[in-house]
Amino acid sequence: MSLVRVEGVTKQYQLGNQTVVALHDITLSFDEGVFLAIAGPSGSGKTTLLNIIGCIDTPTTGKIFIDDADVTGRSADALADLRARTTGFIFQSFNLFPVLTAAENVEYPLLNLPEISREERQQRVKKFLGVVGLERFADHKPNQLSGGQRQRVAIARALAIKPRIVLADEPTANLDRKTGESILSLMKDINRHYGTTFIFSTHDRRVMAMADRLVRIEDGQVSSLGLKVNEKWKTVKPNNRDNGFQGEKHESKVGPDDMGNHAGRNDGGGHSGGR
Numbered sequence: 001m002s003l004v005r006v007e008g009v010t011k012q013y014q015l016g017n018q019t020v021v022a023l024h025d026i027t028l029s030f031d032e033g034v035f036l037a038i039a040g041p042s043g044s045g046k047t048t049l050l051n052i053i054g055c056i057d058t059p060t061t062g063k064i065f066i067d068d069a070d071v072t073g074r075s076a077d078a079l080a081d082l083r084a085r086t087t088g089f090i091f092q093s094f095n096l097f098p099v100l101t102a103a104e105n106v107e108y109p110l111l112n113l114p115e116i117s118r119e120e121r122q123q124r125v126k127k128f129l130g131v132v133g134l135e136r137f138a139d140h141k142p143n144q145l146s147g148g149q150r151q152r153v154a155i156a157r158a159l160a161i162k163p164r165i166v167l168a169d170e171p172t173a174n175l176d177r178k179t180g181e182s183i184l185s186l187m188k189d190i191n192r193h194y195g196t197t198f199i200f201s202t203h204d205r206r207v208m209a210m211a212d213r214l215v216r217i218e219d220g221q222v223s224s225l226g227l228k229v230n231e232k233w234k235t236v237k238p239n240n241r242d243n244g245f246q247g248e249k250h251e252s253k254v255g256p257d258d259m260g261n262h263a264g265r266n267d268g269g270g271h272s273g274g275r
């Protein structure tokens with residue numbers, strides 16, 4: 001079963017009497033646990049594709065499946081609920097609330113989940129600020145933090161809901177090279193340790209090199225798929241279920257103090273099961 005399947009997706013924007021084709025007939029699927037980069041030149045459709053996978057935006061034609069459930073025709077409320085429980089987002093410009101502390105920023109998405117008690121919220125904030133190495137900065141506001149620290153807060157915020165998928169749109173673009181690499185290493189460690197799926201867009205070759213799957217897009221179309229085997233990239237044919245791109249099942253690497261996301265698998269119906 002694929003975690004995400006994008007089937008024949010096209011996205012068009014209307015600008016006056018001009019139609020902009022941002023994505024054209026994209027078909028792609030992958031399993032849980034991949035660390036996947038979407039690469040392509042500016043304007044190629046990376047952000048549009050991430051937004052559609054994250055159900056922030058809807059395709060003009062085509063379908064999106066999460067856990068094999070078609071989410072394409074769902075209402076805005078149902079999609080908001082699905083996002084709130086399934087997907088963490090990380091942005092190029094961090095998108096933290098400037099008036100909130102690091103801890104309050106991490107807590108924020110949990111306020112959408114009424115089943116999570118205040119005590120559980122506090123525990124998660126502490127835990128995930130710890131995961132990103134920022135316990136001591138819990139009371140700092142974003143303007144009292146460096147760029148790399150801000151992006152770490154954003155990672156903790158994305159993880160706080162115990163997401164199945166983390167989507168990151170050029171997460172290192174506003175960081176210097178060394179800080180960007182440390183942010184990517186942190187994301188990779190979380191992917192390995194918890195099995196959380198990461199999908200991120202990038203222009204940066206060094207960032208692409210850290211992925212285990214690579215989708216290249218040009219002019220809104222998939223131009224190639226890369227699969228890392230024994231630390232070497234292999235190009236595989238798109239649209240072939242047996243090309244290995246989807247990813248093999250990760251054996252569970254999750255300990256007793258896990259994030260609980262695998263137990264809390266979304267049923268695809270907008271409600272979380274077993275959380």
Ligand SMILES: Nc1ncnc2c1ncn2[C@@H]1O[C@H](COP(=O)(O)OP(=O)(O)OP(=O)(O)O)[C@@H](O)[C@H]1O
Pocket residue numbers: 013014015020021022040041042043044045046047048049
């Ligand atoms: N809201 C919109 N209205 C009209 N056109 C849009 C809109 N959003 C994106 N586009 C167009 O769709 C195409 C893809 O844009 P997108 O932002 O997905 O590219 P990108 O690969 O993320 O680029 P970058 O690397 O610069 O972030 C571009 O031609 C862009 O101008």
Ligand SMILES: [Mg+2]
Pocket residue numbers: 046047048169
């Ligand atoms: Mg973009």
